[in-house]
Amino acid sequence: YPHSLRNIDELCASIVRSHRETSQYRLEELQALRWKVFSREEIQVYQSKTVDEMWQHCAVRLTEAVQYVVEFAKHIPGFRMLSQNDQIALLKTGSMEVVLVRMCRFFNTENNTVFFDGKFAGTEVFKSLACGDLIAAVFDFAHGLCALKLTEQQLALFSALVLINPDRPSLEDRVRVQRVHRSVEVGLTHILHRDNHDSLLHKLYQRMAVLRSLCSLHMEKLRWFSQRYPLTAHSLFPPLYKELFA
Numbered sequence: 191y192p193h194s195l196r197n198i199d200e201l202c203a204s205i206v207r208s209h210r211e212t213s214q215y216r217l218e219e220l221q222a223l224r225w226k227v228f229s230r231e232e233i234q235v236y237q238s239k240t241v242d243e244m245w246q247h248c249a250v251r252l253t254e255a256v257q258y259v260v261e262f263a264k265h266i267p268g269f270r271m272l273s274q275n276d277q278i279a280l281l282k283t284g285s286m287e288v289v290l291v292r293m294c295r296f297f298n299t300e301n302n303t304v305f306f307d308g309k310f311a312g313t314e315v316f317k318s319l320a321c322g323d324l325i326a327a328v329f330d331f332a333h334g335l336c337a338l339k340l341t342e343q344q345l346a347l348f349s350a351l352v353l354i355n356p357d358r359p360s361l362e363d364r365v366r367v368q369r370v371h372r373s374v375e376v377g378l379t380h381i382l383h384r385d386n387h388d389s390l391l392h393k394l395y396q397r398m399a400v401l402r403s404l405c406s407l408h409m410e411k412l413r414w415f416s417q418r419y420p421l422t423a424h425s426l427f428p429p430l431y432k433e434l435f436a
């Protein structure tokens with residue numbers, strides 16, 4: 191794209207619109223729920239689930255989040271112009287990263303809880319996943335991102351930057367992905383400059399590095415789980431979760 195301001199403003203506006211239309215829950219809804227936590231009995235029910243029941247339960251909910259990320263991607267002008275294969279390749283590795291970025295909107299840092307099944311859950315709710323390190327890393331990442339206090343517009347541009355990553359494996363037209371990535375980066379820089387928050391870009395790049403290691407931890411846990419519970423992973427997980435992560 192020629193980087194005239196008009197184009198950049200249009201690009202930012204379309205990414206922000208797409209983010210807003212695919213954010214699944216409005217901030218006001220989540221704000222109203224943020225102190226609705228699980229009772230001791232409800233926590234007991236989650237903790238008495240078997241490992242594969244809890245994994246399946248979480249996979250179904252996270253797949254809901256992934257579907258909204260796929261919709262978000264489809265409305266990003268530069269993303270739609272890429273080949274089908276490159277769109278799939280970017281979603282395969284990027285959609286969980288965007289879910290984890292978006293998760294900061296669903297997080298209450300005051301009581302260290304995350305939205306889950308209609309209420310806000312602490313790490314103890316996920317005990318039966320047998321993945322304490324993954325859950326701790328997910329919560330830590332959400333804390334770190336919440337601390338940056340991103341606006342919805344900054345979050346929208348950051349999500350697009352995370353998704354349209356030219357370094358992903360098996361891209362057909364890397365140069366084209368680089369061009370779109372660059373225009374989104376110009377958009378984010380433009381938004382941060384306008385918000386007088388230039389120092390945030392460096393911090394966001396640091397968060398992207400943490401995000402990559404968090405997602406490889408998720409893949410590692412998923413591989414461990416699929417080997418131990420092949421039936422659940424292959425027949426009870428939502429097809430999209432399998433398609434993208436298995």
Ligand SMILES: COc1ccc2c(n1)CCN(C(C)=O)[C@H]2C(=O)Nc1ccc(OCc2ccccc2OC)cc1
Nearest residue numbers: 248251252255289292293296304305306307308328408
């Ligand atoms: C975009 O951000 C969000 C944030 C929250 C939610 C959503 N979207 C969709 C709607 N939703 C519902 C309906 O509960 C929320 C949800 O799925 N919450 C939730 C699910 C699993 C969790 O930890 C387990 C886990 C984490 C990471 C990787 C693998 C994991 O387990 C295998 C923690 C929270």
